[in-house]
Amino acid sequence: MESVRFHFNKIAISILLLAGLWIAYTSIFIPVSSPESNASIPREGFNAPDFSLTTLDAVEIQLSSLRGKVVFINFWTSWCPACKQEMPAIQELHEESPDIIVLAINATDQDKLEDVDQFVNEHPITFDVLLDKDGIVSRLYQVKALPTSFFIDKEGVIRKVVYGGPIAKSLLLAEISALIEEP
Secondary structure (H helix, E strand, O other): OHHHHHHHHHHHHHHHHHHHHHHHHHHOOOOOOOOHHHHOOOOOOOEEOOOOOEEEEEEEEEHHOOOOOOOEEEEOOOOHHHHHHHOOOOOOHHHHHOOOOEEEEOOOHOOHHHHHHHHHHHHHOOOEEEEEOOOOOHHOOOOOOOOEEEOOOOOOOEEEEOOOOOOOOHHHHHHHHHHHHHH
16 A cells, blocks of 8 residues: 555656646746747737738738728638638628728638639629738737637727637627727
């Protein structure tokens, strides 16, 4: 019986020692501002990470240049059924709310450019479609599901994140209305 208790204590101490070493390692070698830390995860109440991408028309857009305006960012691909389903609602939002900047970021690293062009031609999209050719912005925003949408206020703060979809037009309008009405 004492032998079993001795081995159990030995295992418990080993586990605690390993856990302590892991905590020490992560606190020393993974700084708070690194992409691996939770502090850099784009989330509600925190500043939206800045980026610069090119549109289908070869116009460069930088998020920080849009400060002072409400921005709706939608990550999508042409092969995503939920993305296809929500595009008409996003287009309606764009048409009904001219004060809103809509940025549709195509995960081009997961899509073919000709498929993006075909998608845009099949859907009456009049807002900016940005190409994330290397997936850098998708990784920066830690997009794990498509579509993923970010509502950003005039100060550049993420106010709501919606993972997966399709996003309902009523939710789009409610969230945008709340952001427009803020002083």
